[in-house]
Amino acid sequence: MAAKLPFFIVMAVLSAIAVQGETDFQVGDDAGWKLGVNYTTWAEGKQFKVGDSLVFDYDAQYHNVLSVGGADFKSCNTSANGVARTSGKDVVTLTAPGRKWYICTKGKHCESGMKLFIDVVAETEAPAPSPTGGEGNSANAISSTYLAAVVIAFLAMVVMH
Numbered sequence: 001m002a003a004k005l006p007f008f009i010v011m012a013v014l015s016a017i018a019v020q021g022e023t024d025f026q027v028g029d030d031a032g033w034k035l036g037v038n039y040t041t042w043a044e045g046k047q048f049k050v051g052d053s054l055v056f057d058y059d060a061q062y063h064n065v066l067s068v069g070g071a072d073f074k075s076c077n078t079s080a081n082g083v084a085r086t087s088g089k090d091v092v093t094l095t096a097p098g099r100k101w102y103i104c105t106k107g108k109h110c111e112s113g114m115k116l117f118i119d120v121v122a123e124t125e126a127p128a129p130s131p132t133g134g135e136g137n138s139a140n141a142i143s144s145t146y147l148a149a150v151v152i153a154f155l156a157m158v159v160m161h
């Protein structure tokens with residue numbers, strides 16, 4: 001049937017996403033990007049990696065997003081170099097590892113806490129060494145394949161019902 005080919009393409013794409021695990025982080029979760037949210041607390045315990053995205057959701061009338069360096073972040077330098085994002089829903093894809101700093105340049109918002117610091121890692125951290133030693137990589141590859149198989153099996157069930 002003609003409908004089957006697109007389903008298999010969708011399954012393959014979803015499996016690839018499941019294996020690579022790229023994540024869209026909604027900055028501030030449901031609160032979004034605004035005053036009164038502690039973004040240090042929000043970022044705590046999250047792992048940001050290359051390929052993930054930050055989604056800044058905010059009222060463009062009152063806020064913006066400027067990517068700055070560490071010193072400008074610390075001093076809340078609202079005239080730091082760079083062009084602020086102003087769409088109200090900015091998706092920032094993390095393309096390189098390292099530390100990233102974002103501030104709102106409106107009023108005293110940065111001083112009040114509208115500032116986000118994250119540390120982007122190159123990829124998902126290596127799993128703990130396997131007890132038998134030396135097989136970490138192949139064990140990891142097997143678990144990724146296993147995950148893909150589970151996703152495909154699940155989707156196949158959905159398609160058949």
Ligand SMILES: *[C@@H]1O[C@H](CO)[C@@H](O)[C@H](O)[C@H]1NC(C)=O
Binds near residue numbers: 038039044112
């Ligand atoms: C945000 O929370 C951190 C601890 O997670 C704290 O050190 C910091 O002072 C808080 N910032 C504000 C602006 O309250």
Ligand SMILES: *[C@@H]1O[C@H](CO)[C@@H](O)[C@H](O)[C@H]1NC(C)=O
Binds near residue numbers: 072075078079080081
């Ligand atoms: C803020 O950034 C601008 C542009 O880089 C720079 O000229 C200025 O000295 C900075 N101000 C502070 C207080 O660091």
Ligand SMILES: [Cu+2]
Binds near residue numbers: 109
């Ligand atoms: Cu603001």
